[in-house]
Amino acid sequence: MNNRINTLFVLTGLLATTAVAQTSFEVGHLIENQLVGSARYVGMGGAMGAFGSDLSTIEKNPAGIATYRSSAVELSLSALWGNSKIPGEMNRNQEGAPLVAFNNTGFVSNLRTGLNDAVNFAFSYKRTKSFDRYTEYNTLLTGKPYDLVIDNPDGTQTTITSPNERQCFNNKESGSIHSFDFNISRAIDNRFFFGLTLGVNTVDYLSNAVFTSDYPDYKKQVIDQDNNTAEYPLIRTDYDVAHRMRGAGISFGLGTIIRPIQESSWRVGLSVKTPTMYNLTSDYNYKLYNYQLTDYPGGDAQNLYSKYKIYTPWTINASTGITIGTFMALGAEFEYQNCKHSNIYVGGSKMNGQCGTDLKQMYTFRIGAEFNAGNVSLRCGYNYISPMFQDNAMKAFVDNSAFNENRLDWFSDLLKQSNVMTLGIGISGGKIFKSGYLDLAYMHQWDHRSISLKEDDSATYSEPYTDYTANRNNITLAIGWVF
Secondary structure: OHHHHHHHHHOHHHHHHOOOOOOHHHHHHHHOOOOOOOHHHHHOOOOOOOOOOOOOHHHHOHHHHHHOOOOEEEEEEEEEEEEEEOOOOOOOOEEOOOEEEEEEEEEEEEEEOOOOOEEEEEEEEEEEEEOOEEEEEEEEEEEEEEEEEEEOOOOOEEEEEEEEEEEEEEEEEEEEEEEEEEEEEEEEOOOEEEEEEEEEEEEEEEEEEEEEEEOOOOEEEEEOOOOOEEEEEOOEEEEEEEEEEEEEEEEEEEEEEEOOOOOOOOEEEEEEEOOOEEEEEEEEEEEEEEEOOOOOOOOEEEEEEEEEEEEOOOEEEEEEEEEEOOOEEEEEEEEEEEHHHOEEEEOOEEOOOHHHHHEOEEEEEEEEEEEEEOOEEEEEEEEEEOOOEOOOOOOOOOOOOHHHHOOOOOOEEEEEEEEEEEEEEEEEOHHHHOOEEEEEEEEEEEEEEEEEOOOOOOOOOOOOOEEEEEEEEEEEEEEEEEO
């Protein structure tokens, strides 16, 4: 902290012209899995890669669109909300306001080429990811003396050694990733299904973080205009850090579904998806808006801009499913991504080591079931998503420029493993809907996360990560027609 206080005020010109170094944490925002889609898809935990006949399979297994035997159109509405609580007496429960939006819509056009053969075309829009989240974290660092060298207005310097530092941090994140998928698929003899999907993603991520640091062992007394006396920290630094990441990316997916035994309903699915190749820009705005020593106010602001590319890892998906009569369907799915092979490119140069150091292989396991009783279907599902980050991964600013030495967004919030439970119900056909259907699903996701405000890997004091759980809830309502 002493290095930061000494240099913040002399960096304005340099910061305005220096390129921003990206980190593996930006990559993590783009890779992170969230279970979203139609209500039927969510209700079965997304374990539909081998079944298909649902627009939400257009990304995970493009061959799922080939299993449609008629044309269809669907529209989904969702409500998303969550909460989290970081341990510690200084931290409070954080509730998020519900976000209601149309999150999934699309259509399938079925062209029969024979009794059991068809060519299908499909388009799907999906809000793939919501970044909306609020985090508040307060901590007291002890055990390391801080030598604070302060430049006074009169040109002199003051040195203070403090054994404790109090840090308060809150971060409001918002934005989304929107996916637009275009698909062509082929069904042969109702046993072999193939599909190709072109995916176009748009990203808009915004983070507004406020950080306060002071030294409670040293206070000063201030008398206000009403002659009231109050104590304030002798030295305090308040600043906010705003980061907005925007851009677009494309990917291609290829998949197949096969029924190995003609007389059996058992089927297997396999798909591969290329890296999503993002072209992105980041706007960073750092503002130091309060700095205290006696009556000395201070302030500074920096605005930075960067253009870069991020390539996410390849994705391999294997699935299987079976129907038992007309009353039960059971599905399972396994997805693999080697996040270490993600890449960041800045100015045409590959930033080696960023993702390979911080990220690792990630696995997603999905299971789901559907039980049919006449025109009513009941569904349930479960997901497990392994961590993408190495334990205790930290933001790394790869060069030793004065800018990176004094970046203010060093705080790290790691996503570890996630668990998802889902329930759903659907009504189709009959006198009410005839050729239509109505589905409802509920999803509860709990993410295991770790947060740290550690700012210097070389410091003798190493603040450990604090583990906490963030909860996410989602209700999805979908209506569709088959024709």
